[in-house]
Amino acid sequence: MLSILLWLPLAFGLVALLVPAYRAWVVALIGSVATLVIAAVMAIGFDGSGGLQYVEKTPWIPDLGISYALGVDGISIFLVLLTALAWVPAVAFAASRRAGGDRERLFYFMLLLGETATLGAFLAQDLILFVVFFDLMIVPFYFLFGIWGTDREGITAGAATVKMLIFTLIGSLLMVVGAVSVGAFAGEPGTGLTYYIPDLIERGLGESYQNWIFWLFAAAFFVKMPAFPLHGWMPDAYRAAPLPALAVFSAVLSKVGAYGFLRVVLPIMPDAAELFQTAILIFAVASIIYGSVVAFTKLDLRLIIGFSSIAQLGFITLGIFALDETGANGALFQMVNHGLVVVPAILIVGLLAERFGTENIGPMGGLAKRAPILAVIFLIATMATLALPGSPNFIGEFLILNGVFQTDVAIAIVASSGVALAAYYALRMYQRTMHNPLPDGADDREISLRDGLIVVPMLLVVVILAFAPQIVLSDTAVAVEQAVAAFTEVTR
Template sequence: MSIPLLSTLIFFPILGGLSLLIVPRQQTATIKIMALIVSLIEFALCAPIFLLFDKTTFAMQFVEVHPWIKALHINYALGIDGISVLFLLLTALIIVLSILVSWQSITTKVQEFFISLLLLEGAMMGVFCATDFFLFYIFWEAMLIPMFLIIGVWGGPNRIYATVKFFLFTLVGSLLMLVGVILLYQNGGHTFDILKLAGQPYSLKLQLILFWAFFAAFAVKVPMWPVHTWLPDAHTEAPAAGSVILAGVLIKMGAYGFLRFSLPILPDATREMMLPMLVLSVIAIVYGAIICLAQTDLKRLIAYSSVSHMGFVTLGMFALNQHGLEGAILQMINHGVVTGALFLAIGMVYERTHTREITAYGGLATTMPVFAGFFLLFTLAAVGLPGTNGFIGEFLILLGSFERAPWTAVVAASGLILGAWYMLWLYQRIFFNEVNEAMHGLKPLDLREILTLLPMVLLIFWIGLYPNALLGFLHVSVGHLLDQVNGLGLAGQAAPLTLALHP
């Protein structure tokens, strides 16, 4: 009997989190150690999946299917392909680092905080593993609850406003997605099986309705312009771990939703909506970068940079070619690593200064030289320096978008210039201005903090210098996804794919 690896990845952190309830709440050290051990074991459990994964097939692997609600043909169905496997590894790593960065900063309701982190990990794993749309929706909604608590209970002074805004934006989008799921069930042979739904010939009118119903949920989560306004507030008020998870994993789920549902299930609507999605993407790239130049708060600046960087992801995705899609998926991983690392670093310096105002800093290269070195690496990766992971993803996206519509690549390239401007300017103001008196005497990074940042440094150079380590997982699955978008899975020949720039 084979081991249900995917179910283990989902329920082990959930059970591990609930096991913290048996520990007296005053024993905070024990709670932290147990939470870290659970997260490390979860990360280790990803190793067999990574090593045993077959890169030569687009079929779902490690499949688990069990009848659940027979009357509605709902199954407990799990499986992963080359698109989803990388996100399991990213999620497991991000949770380990989130626990480490919270080791000293979380001082109230410690037990509840680490339980929330582990419950959130289980729900996020479920999102990436589910192959039944109903099960996917359950996990999609379930992850809102611990994230709501993490921001609302352990966040900053305006945490209630940020939490309510985050919850309302995501809940409204999710409810519209639920309407779409029901419509899809009724018109797709009364099944929630994602693979079967992708093989049904829906009318263009129905596909367009479903596309926008799913867009409401996925675009909010990305977040795409103009439904991005919840993100800066959530990032600003969230504790360091909350910001790391938001940037590292949570906002990737919107783009993952497009990849898993909109493109393969609604191919005609995807091709029809290609131009509007490309336009929204380039607006997000330029708008997010320009807004970053006006920010005075460290976390808000990085939050708006996420709007710009995720614009690159949707640009590559809706270029609907191999280069663009592979670049988009790789950039999702890269953004999780780099932006997650930046939020980890900001959380560490905030513990020492208790301010996020950029003008309050200055001269940290003198007072915290090791920290300055780490932050420089993360900054260079964020601006896409060749040799770092940020370069190859952006290069593939620009290549793919140029193949589809050259003007989109030209406009997006201006976002790269603006990105270098605001990130290098940020670094100059924090580390190389005149030393602010309040910054004297800051303690250097300790061993725990260095070990927290080190995995991100290794990933930045590993992916940057050997991108095929990740791209190898994507080639076959992305090729199959493009076949589905082009209609090869149904008609045997590709439907014409054009980009109309005039009536």
């Protein structure tokens, strides 16, 4: 089941390479929808009270104890769903805008390869397999950003992409060393190698090893998120990226980093996580403050969203490193939620850019009068970002802060200011685009039915989650409890 889910997008991607170029989008859309259907079927059959499910495990490189092991639990199930869900509007948007240019087949192939790689990272239960997919994710996005990206003032798309790739691979390659070291040093010597994550957790890793291996993983995950101060690649890459690719990149790939902490770092390296807890919390708070402050100095919509993502991921890190159930639950909820909000937000940037001919909020304004539906859709996305009570963001941030308050009050108080800052940049973004007089020459068309169908479904999910967060939280609880088990035992 999971293997089908995992390889289906790639299979459709390969088919897309073979059909005539003008048909490639049909294949890609069918592929992404089919993946979503399978993911949904899997989620319906998921048992919220159980542990790892749908496990598939066969040896891959038996001599080194590396296996092809897949499985889902409460931590990954909604991220898998999010991935499958996010790709559909991205593909649809790309299809509606002919984003592939004169190389459509390659475009959809790369986009779907990206989906397989991302799903792989969430499904992998073998540490090396996880690393493989984690590194593989970046390859299709390198091509997507590089080939179909936009050259900006001062930096070409190619240069921006190379910068992104070097940054993220620095982290990922350090993680290769980390992952291999975990396998080599876990458990008693002479017990044979394994990289199956549940086995590694059971074997345990000596504390002296944990303390340096922790940072190898942390580097990879923080760059991927990105977290301050490792975000140097983000502004250029965000400005260069084609919007459909950016939507999934921002929504899902950034979550893989946070997910990695929950899947690998906390269970395998609990001592190190506890030892460096305060340091990571400070980094997270720095990300929140820095991301929020920079977000309200920027005029480029992509950058506002990019820097606000840094802040949001700061919150998520904060929740994870609260090292208790409430915080981790909140973090997981927030990951899903942020992913759901970012896809429509970025696609709306595309709609705004078509109307104003720019992605800069300076010359925008006044759209609300003539295009009220678009304005409402954008408002929902905005409100969902700023943690208004009644939005799922509120629930997520509440849980996170609640968790952190129990660990470190000072950090929680500073982090709370991030919520206020978010209100400022989100409302500024909304006002500058929708209110004020309409500039001359701008097109104030209402959102078309087609675009509405692309953007609205994800926002509907956001609204549903706002009122029924238990849909997610009830299924994540058991797995989250396991992930932070090592810490709660100590405090009890």
